[in-house]
Amino acid sequence: MSAVAIDIKGVNLSYGPTHVLKDIDLSIRPGELFAFLGPSGCGKTTLLRLIAGFAQAQTGQVLLDGRDVAALPPWKRDVGMVFQSYALWPHMTVAQNVAFGLEERRKPRAEVAAKVAQALELVGLSAYAQRRPAQLSGGQQQRVALARTIAIEPKVLLLDEPLSNLDAKMRVSVRRDLRELQQRLGLTTIFVTHDQEEANTICDRIAVMETGVIRQVGTPMELYERPANLFVASFLGSANILDGGAGVVVPPGQRLVFRPQHASLSPVAGAAMSGPVTHREFLGATVRYGVRIGDREILVDAPFQSGAELRTIGEMVGVALPTERMLYLPA
């Protein structure tokens, strides 16, 4: 099975007066693991549901493999979706859940049985085929949902916040498994999340969304190193955002942006920016200081060496910043 590209062109979607998706244009490459990342209410789930056929756009196209699917109902799209709640049917066993999509496609019984076994094997749940969903743990339920979806060999795979119902420890191992499975199947996959760490760690590319608009598309590194705007800069990692008046020169209509770890503490004398330490957080490998510059507070990370003396609250410090780490973004 060859992987499929997803192209979204000029999509606008409103629910009554609420404009949920605004002029969305996006190309997702075949075989890519792609994230829709943004805070809740940014439209990422709606965009996913649009691709699955559960939402209708007022304008624009959704192309799967170059073919517009706007007119197709959800059950004809061959787009596999794993729901945030997993949506496992409680009146069916695990095997019956996984078999459902194949049965709806009127596959011969032997083929259904073989594919169910194969899908359960793939997620490591062969031993649980006859259980009911309620008898499984959250992580196992999630794998059943995944098996049920990939059993039909969909053209693309959509994952709606797949890790949100798992505890913190599970998330790390499950997301690695997800990545591995996706690579093995070579399926074009969209991963919706509000957690930048999830997106950064396993996704090839990310679309950062805010209030129905795609703010930037790129690899995790690109987004972190070269954010295109203040929203992306502050949503991914910590960022200091300064206008003029903090001892630095910032062109009108722009903001100076830099990461805490790119700045360093320096002697007050000769420093472009200086001020008192306002707070201190010990983070393990680094110590994060808050320094008041004018009426702003900026964050500076200093590496932590055992035995080294920490700065005290109120102590006057300078802040040094290499020019190549200064980023000017439109306000």
Next chain:
Amino acid sequence: MAIAVTPLPTHRSTGAALLALAIGLFLAAFLVVPVATVVYVAFTEKGGGGFTLVNFLDFARTDLFVRSFWNSIYVSAMTVLWSSAFALPLAYLTTRFEFRGAGLVQTLGFLPLIMPPFVGAVAMQLLFGRNGTVNLLLDEYLGFKIGFMEGLNGVIFLQAIHYFPFILVNLSAALRNIDRSMEEAAQNLGSHGLRLFRRIAFPLALPGYVAGASLVFVKVFDDVASPLLLNVKEMLAPQAYLRITSIGIDDPMGYVIAVVLIAIAVVTMWGSAQVLKGKDYATTQRGGGGLARRPLTGRQSVLAYALVLLILALVLAPHVGLLLLSFATVWSFSPLPDGFTLAHYARVLGDSSVYITNTLLYSSLAAAIDVALGGAIAYLVLRTRLPGRSMLDWGAGAALAVPGVVLGIGYLRAFYGVKLPDGTPLAALWIMIVLAIAIRRLPYALRAAYAALQQISVSLEEAAENLGATRSRTVRRIVIPLMTGGLLAGFVTSFATAAVELSAVLMLVQNNSDAPLSYGLYVLMQTPAGRGAGAALGVIAVIIVAVCMGLSQLAAGRSQRARGLDL
């Protein structure tokens, strides 16, 4: 009800214990003893003696009873089938599609409460019978007739159009509670339309469906008056009534039939509980509400409206027929009455007005008893740790499984021998009718009381006690005022449904001057000359009940705590 009640420690629990004892005695005297008497007589040799199964053997050897038994099973099952045929499409339509008629369809849920089937039985005969309006028109224009009302079919037809809303209401609620992602996941995997409904939506809504269907089955099985008014005697509940009234209260057969009626009710409820065990899916996964409603295409809209209008016409038919009949001079062998008159209303508001005043008196008393008992039981169960309090709850709820005719027979047998000083048997007093009605309606009032009390946070009571109020004063000044809205709604609902209670009443009325409206209607409807007046009584009953239901909705809405009154 201003009784001291102890939520936690055991000191000062005597008041609660006395209250519980009083309620227990009441339930024992007017529910347990009569029913136990019926069972006892059924298993005792005629004219006294030891335990025997002979009566049941006689029952099994009598063709009439066996036939009646199977007829009752058949009629109840077919009614469930036809009710489902009406309810399923309506429930699916209103919960899954954008449909303007949805509100209208949902109000259908109240109709069986407003008018029980026996009230409109004769009117339906005149509309759908062999020589009724519909068949006369069919014959004239199309040259054939349909046997809607022939024999058992008539009972099925009548019961189905009255009781399908019980399935509709329960099924719709269950369908609305299904997490939308359940059905979206199925669509995503390639399922849609009827297959989606059959494989996912319906199995998930099964608890609601079974709850409604078992209720319909039991109600139809226990109904005495509707088959009799349609001149169908070979069914079990009517046989019990006929046996006792024609042969007398010493004949064991009536009691055997009563035991069978109880057994069927218990088995049906037990069976539905078995089916539902571990299947309360609706609340297992929530998040996102029901499935987004889909718009109907033009053709689908036309079909949907046609279906709804057809069912609505059927549902309203007994009401329309009753209204016509109440104003009719003569109505037979013609599509519409020959002429119209107010004479029937003059009659029932004149010499027969005793029926109406009796009904108002009996229903108010019964409803007052129910609200007092229901409120007290709810308080004892939810707010005290009295040992055995759940027995009260169970006892009051058990009244649901006792058919009205059985309760009536039990009262007759248990209280006929008990004589007042002047020699009148206790069972002949009108207050017995009130008590029987009160017991029959108690489960509903109890649910209203539970709902009302559950809405009140315990901390409100604790706050009062913390400020120095004794428990009895807390109940009087905090609990009762806060429960008023819910109890009022319970009172009005009990009152309204008590006004059309018949099956227990049928056994207990000894003379016309003690008879309530439902009994009067039943007697009048027996003769062609009385039909008009009977229908007028029916219209008055429907108006009383409808007004009360409206008031109850108002009371409930105002206090926003009428959950649990939807039956």
